[in-house]
Amino acid sequence: MLTSGLDHVAVITNDSDRLQRFYIDIFGATVESDGEEFPGGPRMTVINIGPATELNVFEIEGNEQADRQTPMFGRGRLDHIGLYAASLDDFNQIRTRLMAAEATDGTVTDFGRKLSLFFRDPDQMECEVLVANPEPGRVPMGSASHLYE
Numbered sequence: 001m002l003t004s005g006l007d008h009v010a011v012i013t014n015d016s017d018r019l020q021r022f023y024i025d026i027f028g029a030t031v032e033s034d035g036e037e038f039p040g041g042p043r044m045t046v047i048n049i050g051p052a053t054e055l056n057v058f059e060i061e062g063n064e065q066a067d068r069q070t071p072m073f074g075r076g077r078l079d080h081i082g083l084y085a086a087s088l089d090d091f092n093q094i095r096t097r098l099m100a101a102e103a104t105d106g107t108v109t110d111f112g113r114k115l116s117l118f119f120r121d122p123d124q125m126e127c128e129v130l131v132a133n134p135e136p137g138r139v140p141m142g143s144a145s146h147l148y149e
Contacts, residue, residue, distance in 0.1 A: 008046075009081050010056040012065045013123050016045045019057055022122045023047050026097045027083070029055075049083060080118075080126040091115065091131035098129075112136050 013019045016034070023029040030048045037044035043059040085091035095117055098104045104119040113136045117129050 004052070006053055008054040008056045009078075010058065011123070011125065012058050012060060012063055014059065014063075015122070016043055016057050016059040018122050019055075020045060020047060022101070022103075023049060023055065026094060026101060026103070080128055082116075082128040082130055085129055085131040088115075088131055088134055091117070091129065094129050 011019075020029075020031055020034075024031070024047075027049060032046040032048050032054065034045045035043065037058070042061075045055075045057040045059070047055040047057060049055055085094055095104070095106060095108070098117070098119045099106045103121065104117060107117070109116045109118075110133060111130075113133055114130045115133050119127055119129065121127055
């Protein structure tokens with residue numbers, strides 16, 4: 001394989017400050033930069049969400065794309081993003097924080113080698129956090145995980 005993963009995902013928001021707080025509070029993310037993308041350009045915030053992965057957040061006055069949400073698989077070419085937790089303990093901490101923020105109901109799905117938790121960020125963008133399953137194959141793939149029953 002000639003790549004080592006995603007470098008960034010670019011998103012549009014109506015409120016960069018709110019989105020920054022969410023990713024900092026829930027995931028321990030850091031803000032690398034925040035300002036005009038170029039002189040006179042839109043506000044661009046770079047939020048580090050992993051060792052080599054970032055969200056490039058654009059706040060563009062008058063742009064209504066952040067307000068448009070549709071059901072899964074009806075969102076166009078990019079449906080959702082999946083973040084990878086560093087460990088099961090980190091996954092559990094993220095799950096607890098997302099539930100406290102009312103960003104998820106906490107349902108964990110067992111996809112065999114990965115456990116999955118869907119959530120919505122403050123812009124209602126569908127996202128997912130995943131982690132390696134410590135007991136793959138124990139329950140039928142796609143079912144609620146035995147670790148959270």
